[in-house]
Amino acid sequence: MSANPLSPAEWLDLEDRLTGLAMAGALLDASSPDEAAVVAQGLAELLAGSGWDGFKDLASTAKALAEDLNGSVGAIDGTTRLQKILSAVNALVRSNLSEIHDPADAPPPEPRPNIPENSAPSPACASASDYVDLETADRQGWVDFTAEGSDLVSAIENHVMATLRGEPFEALVVLRPLHTLKGICGMLGLGGLNRLIHSCEDALQPFKSEKSLPGPQSNAVLWVCDVTRRQIETAAANINGPGFDVLPIDATLNPLLALDPQTAPPSQVAAAAPILPPSKPSDTARIADNFVRIPVAKMDSLLEAVSELAICQAQVTEGVVALDLAGPLTAEANRLAKISRQLQEVILSLRMVPVEPLFNRISRQAWDLSRDLGKNLRLELEGEKTEVDKGLVEDLFEPLLHLVRNALDHGLETPEERVAAGKPAEGLLRLSARHQGGEFVLEMSDDGHGFDLEKIAEKARGLGWIGPDEEVPADRLIAMIFEAGFSTANRVTDLSGRGVGLDAVKQRVILLKGTVSARGEKGQGATFTLRLPLTMALMEAILVRANQERYALPAGNVLKFLAWDPEKKHAVAHGAPWIEASGKSLPLVNLGSACAKGSVAMHISIAGKEACLVVDEVLGKQQVVIKGLGELLKDTPGVGGGAVLSDGRVGLILDLESLIRERSLC
């Protein structure tokens, strides 16, 4: 420690003047290198003039910075460098000052109490009170609890669910997050939860090297997850308020008690075992270390801004190119276009997330449900890594859950029925996701009852939907189960009998611009298929002109362009025009004004239906951002949204399915 040539008074004086400079430094912004130079110069002089050797290096750094910045056109990092020097100086000053001050007069320590590493804090640390007062407690710690805690619980839950599906058990995958959770609970004063998790860890010790976890233990772990999750949710719901009550844990419900009759009840275990201190941060494998949590709302604002940028950039580029300025400006304009497009792609890809969390949530629900209903369940998941728009993942939860409930309640038979029918006692429920034909396809299948076409037809006849002798093809019959008013189950069960039937599922899916269908033979199980657009936000579109208006349609739905001969006769069947093309009979949808010579025809395909679309002119191919038309127009047939085109005007996005039905836009 070098000798202090400065007297305490001089140190204090130095500190005062440094504060002034620091404030000036804080007020700078990146675009004022000259001002930063002035501050740097002032700092250099102050440090040099202090007479203390320890400042020599910093003084020369500051001087060099001042020279750098003087007269420079724009050094963005100038202020950053200045801040660095200032903090280094401040640190030195403070450490010198603290030696001078009487330790008793020392300024109060950091707000967070330092928890000693290896000693057990006294039980008093575990808050005996049942109320968490957020005004005095560490609110940020609670916020972290809700975020990190949720991830940790999910990690435990997902692994247990995976083992229940037959995957090998790895104790560490569960024990590590449990340990972290326990530590966090201890730190926040959640004594009861801390002890509960501890007893859970104990219950898992015998299985540390096992490759599978028996049912009772699995259920116990899941129960602990539920309890923890409820506490997290309570905290999250109240995080902005003054405080909340800690949820009491009903120890009698603890399945861990049932595991080993010799195990003392958790409360007694607790009194004996000290509350273990939180592990060091480096120990706990942070679950998703390379990720950042971003509120979806922020991403949406980002997306909107980027889309506007893209439009603006397109117009600037157009203008520059039109001015025909050869040389650097045109090249820059093109570069701008490239960068803007890249930016858009990256931002839009941020919205794509794997469907895995959705599957995991559904699995968990399915598992609990199967036990409530007394059905043995085997779960299979496929394509969990398939990516889909984040908005869709949230919106699909309820309809999918309803389908699963239906399958468990009415689709799958009881174990006895299954064995009698020659099937394995465990019912199979399979969820799969994939990309197909520009769509996101989600399938849920079971190997239960399947569809009894006779029964469906009978019900339909009873409802007057089909004639007494009418022959109806299987897929039309099955489609009827999605109509309001239809139900073949004698439902008394609370689960499906909420009056929210398959028709609600269909409506939800339609709202998401998707379709739902089903198939399955009697006794062979059923498969429900949901098809949804891959991304809600962006679309590769073909722009066309029809009747003086511009429209966009998804490029993925255009199979090819056809030769269009306006003279050629086309057939009329059921009052609607048809045309022979590509070796098929296609329904004709003519959007153009009277069959003019220059019209263009396209062979389009959507959700299994094909048609021939005729327009006045094809304007080109462009990537457009899809925007909704708003509440008032969302049900308008023929259009499925709007796209902002390169000139800033709106181009309507055609809803191909309804067009094929209606055969026109007017």
Place this chain on the structure above:
Amino acid sequence: MQDRTETGSKYLTFRLAEEEYGVAILKIREIIGMMQITGVPKAPAYIRGVVNLRGKIIPVIDLRRKFGLPDAPSKKENCIVTTVLESENKTGELLIGILVDSVNEVLQVADGDIEPLPALDEIRMPFVVGLAKSQDRVRILLNIDRVVREDVGGALQDLRDVSALASQA
């Protein structure tokens, strides 16, 4: 003029055919000049189409058509008034544009100066907040949410009669 200490609210007044109307200023976002509207076929007739407002696509309601008035030739005074309606879904806010013949002024109307409609008319025209009289002009104050969402077609003639009566009173 109005006594400033009385409670009241501000209304944006605009013109439609021969009548003047007012909408609470709190509902108004901005006033934009006429711009090219992209028509939406198969949309209700009173929706002229949609426009792009800085990246957001909003529908434009033609108030003339809503009130059953004949279309008028486009004039440079025509404006689109961006208005916030109550939304029926969870986002809580619905932004729309309203096409008017011309926009007049922002008027401070004291609560006491709003004349309610005669009882019978009140029932038939729930979209009218009341009548504001000032300087011998009568302005019909509208509840814009109801105007857009309800069927107000035939009411215009009645409105005119009521307004004419009021200005004579």
